[in-house]
Amino acid sequence: MTDAPPQSADALRGGLVVSSHGRHCMVETADGTRVICHPRGKKSAAVVGDRVLWQPSRDEGTIERVEERRNLFYRQDEVRSKSFAANLDLVLILVAADPVFSESQLARALIAAEDARIAPLVVLNKSDLAAPYTRAWERLQPYRDMGYEVLGLSLAQAGAARRAELLRRLAGKTTLVLGPSGAGKSTLINLLVPGALAATGEVSQALNSGKHTTTTTSWYWVDRAAGTALLDSPGFQEFGLRHIAPMHLAACMPDLRAHAQECRFYNCTHLHEPGCGVISTVKTAYSAGGISASRYKIYSDLFAELSAPQRY
Numbered sequence: 001m002t003d004a005p006p007q008s009a010d011a012l013r014g015g016l017v018v019s020s021h022g023r024h025c026m027v028e029t030a031d032g033t034r035v036i037c038h039p040r041g042k043k044s045a046a047v048v049g050d051r052v053l054w055q056p057s058r059d060e061g062t063i064e065r066v067e068e069r070r071n072l073f074y075r076q077d078e079v080r081s082k083s084f085a086a087n088l089d090l091v092l093i094l095v096a097a098d099p100v101f102s103e104s105q106l107a108r109a110l111i112a113a114e115d116a117r118i119a120p121l122v123v124l125n126k127s128d129l130a131a132p133y134t135r136a137w138e139r140l141q142p143y144r145d146m147g148y149e150v151l152g153l154s155l156a157q158a159g160a161a162r163r164a165e166l167l168r169r170l171a172g173k174t175t176l177v178l179g180p181s182g183a184g185k186s187t188l189i190n191l192l193v194p195g196a197l198a199a200t201g202e203v204s205q206a207l208n209s210g211k212h213t214t215t216t217t218s219w220y221w222v223d224r225a226a227g228t229a230l231l232d233s234p235g236f237q238e239f240g241l242r243h244i245a246p247m248h249l250a251a252c253m254p255d256l257r258a259h260a261q262e263c264r265f266y267n268c269t270h271l272h273e274p275g276c277g278v279i280s281t282v283k284t285a286y287s288a289g290g291i292s293a294s295r296y297k298i299y300s301d302l303f304a305e306l307s308a309p310q311r312y
């Protein structure tokens, strides 16, 4: 006779990390139960979107292992606070006709998505504000030309058809929603997951010792059975792109990438070299297939930033 299998309390269980609160995180099991878990050690530190193996202990749990990630999206809110999301299918970057969006922030988010090899979708909200919308749509022309999909809409006035279209695009995907304050992130989440924001407020209040503000990435099921989820990540100001080598930057910018092959030197920085395919393509008057002056400035500023010694 063989020994009895280990007691079920000792067996590892599978779960999904749906929020992370510094030292602990919330793990959701297959039946939808949520358990507060603590990592066993540094190696088992998990981020939102991670699949983990955990062990129950009383009413909480210990994360024993983080399963291999498909991808890892890196960002940084402040100098020292880093946050991540893993296993994403889509990064939805929400900007609006008003307030006027920062092209540099948009470019940074797109570079972060390219570097992590996650498909981006740009959504331009507030199409009901006719004149600012037209201007914003024009500012996004280079982004459409370089192959990014830009979806223009009014979330506040979205009807059933628009909602259904958005749901179709996000179906079965884990989507990280990024956007500057005022662009309409709450409006988007309320449209797709009615009531979710109020519920999250209560949870984050319980987990973050009474703080009302959401400081961590939150996970919302749009359709749990179909695997459709939205991740809301607060803050859009600072994208920590520190993990990207300056020489890899042009490869994360499709308009520059298209011309980098034309450079005379294989290790061209596209900053000062003769025979540079990028520099010779930058035009004050932008046209399709070219590189706009603002994109080139974003590149050279970022190159300098990523080349500078770490401040911390």
Ligand SMILES: Nc1nc2c(ncn2[C@@H]2O[C@H](COP(=O)(O)OP(=O)(O)OP(=O)(O)O)[C@@H](O)[C@H]2O)c(=O)[nH]1
Pocket (backbone or CB within 6 Å): 125, 126, 127, 128, 129, 153, 154, 155, 156, 157, 179, 180, 181, 182, 183, 184, 185, 186, 187, 188
């Ligand atoms: N005109 C117009 N206003 C909109 C639209 N969508 C959202 N708004 C308004 O824009 C403002 C900001 O929307 P929110 O959804 O709160 O934006 P948010 O991105 O969550 O902003 P934070 O809470 O600051 O992060 C609100 O006053 C909305 O009513 C739209 O399609 N058209």
Ligand SMILES: [Zn+2]
Pocket (backbone or CB within 6 Å): 260, 263, 264, 268, 269, 270, 271, 273, 275, 276, 277, 278, 279
């Ligand atoms: Zn070059």
